[in-house]
Amino acid sequence: MSIDIKPEHKPEGIEGAGFFATSLEKVVGLARANSLWPLPFATSCCGIEFMATMASHYDLARFGSERLSFSPRQADLLMVMGTISKKMGPILRQVYEQMAEPKWVLSMGACASSGGIFDTYSVLQGIDRIIPVDVYIPGCPPRPEQVLDGILKIQELSKSESLRRRDTPEYKAQLALYGIE
Amino acid sequence: MSDLLTTVADKLKEKFGPAFISAEMDYDFPVFTLEKSVLYETLSFLKSEPELNFNFLTTIAGIHYPDMKEKEFCITYHLHNLFLNHRIRLKFYMPESDMKVPSITHIWPTANWMERQEYDFFGFNFTGHPDLRRILNMDEMNYFPLRKQYPLEDGSRDDKNDKQFGR
Numbered sequence: 001m002s003i004d005i006k007p008e009h010k011p012e013g014i015e016g017a018g019f020f021a022t023s024l025e026k027v028v029g030l031a032r033a034n035s036l037w038p039l040p041f042a043t044s045c046c047g048i049e050f051m052a053t054m055a056s057h058y059d060l061a062r063f064g065s066e067r068l069s070f071s072p073r074q075a076d077l078l079m080v081m082g083t084i085s086k087k088m089g090p091i092l093r094q095v096y097e098q099m100a101e102p103k104w105v106l107s108m109g110a111c112a113s114s115g116g117i118f119d120t121y122s123v124l125q126g127i128d129r130i131i132p133v134d135v136y137i138p139g140c141p142p143r144p145e146q147v148l149d150g151i152l153k154i155q156e157l158s159k160s161e162s163l164r165r166r167d168t169p170e171y172k173a174q175l176a177l178y179g180i181e
Numbered sequence: 182m183s184d185l186l187t188t189v190a191d192k193l194k195e196k197f198g199p200a201f202i203s204a205e206m207d208y209d210f211p212v213f214t215l216e217k218s219v220l221y222e223t224l225s226f227l228k229s230e231p232e233l234n235f236n237f238l239t240t241i242a243g244i245h246y247p248d249m250k251e252k253e254f255c256i257t258y259h260l261h262n263l264f265l266n267h268r269i270r271l272k273f274y275m276p277e278s279d280m281k282v283p284s285i286t287h288i289w290p291t292a293n294w295m296e297r298q299e300y301d302f303f304g305f306n307f308t309g310h311p312d313l314r315r316i317l318n319m320d321e322m323n324y325f326p327l328r329k330q331y332p333l334e335d336g337s338r339d340d341k342n343d344k345q346f347g348r
Contacts (some may be wrong), residue, residue: 085319087317087318087319087320088317089319115335115338118337119333119334119335119338119341120333120334121322121326121331121332121333121334121335122317122318122319122326123335124207125335125337125338
């Protein structure tokens with residue numbers, strides 16, 4: 001039985017006997033993408049699906065994200081999974097602000113992305129009202145395969161992101177929309 | 182269980198006279214309605230009277246009846262006698278203009294958070310409560326969301342109008 005192993009694609013560069021030259025940005029992107037530290041902000045049933053994603057059957061460790069960070073200061077990826085009430089909003093925002101650059105946000109499930117079925121006075125109608133979001137995962141709750149797909153999308157973003165993108169006026173303007181310095 | 186209804190009703194009638202309004206079985210549950218002016222005395226009496234001995238406060242709940250004139254709001258208390266497993270419910274009606282309710286935190290300390298919740302959702306003003314502020318909703322909220330004049334839906338959504346559904 002042959003196993004189809006797909007190695008990580010090399011970035012573009014110049015290759016010769018014993019050396020490989022490419023831009024620093026691409027190497028850093030490759031390193032970042034394959035060792036994302038997620039911070040699970042799990043508030044409801046999406047969090048249960050995430051537990052399945054972390055466990056041996058789906059095994060997020062295959063993609064270099066087995067190390068969950070429960071401190072926002074060491075996390076690269078904020079995974080918001082579940083209903084965020086309006087009272088929880090400022091806490092989520094504070095967690096986002098405490099994360100060091102570079103940082104990405106993944107919004108998992110209908111509730112985090114849009115309020116979902118909870119169109120009510122006490123629930124935040126999508127976390128993108130208080131923090132910027134990079135990837136949305138649809139579903140109620142999404143299957144672990146969808147979570148993996150979302151994390152691979154974040155990996156693509158982090159691979160292709162310029163090291164200086166977060167100093168750009170566009171990025172700062174985006175944060176200013178949310179009132180984040 | 183109708184024995185319970187008559188026993189408690191007789192005791193309350195004897196003690197509070199005209200302030201006692203009605204006693205009825207709501208399905209299998211005895212319900213007593215009294216004037217709000219004797220609320221504190223009623224609950225204190227039901228707990229301390231040795232023959233009644235309702236020693237446990239199960240819950241407090243508010244109700245809004247917008248169409249009942251001068252009886253727009255109702256506060257209910259569920260009591261439980263844990264020795265005999267007897268449960269009763271008490272109702273006190275009040276007009277919207279007078280939402281003052283005596284706090285019963287001195288009878289049951291557990292009433293503290295229950296009363297905060299009823300304040301949070303209906304705006305009952307519990308006099309004598311040690312710390313009457315919102316408990317579940319965010320502090321910035323400026324209305325009482327379970328009063329029926331307010332919509333359930335979040336007001337900030339603009340993607341749920343008829344146009345979006347082709348109507």
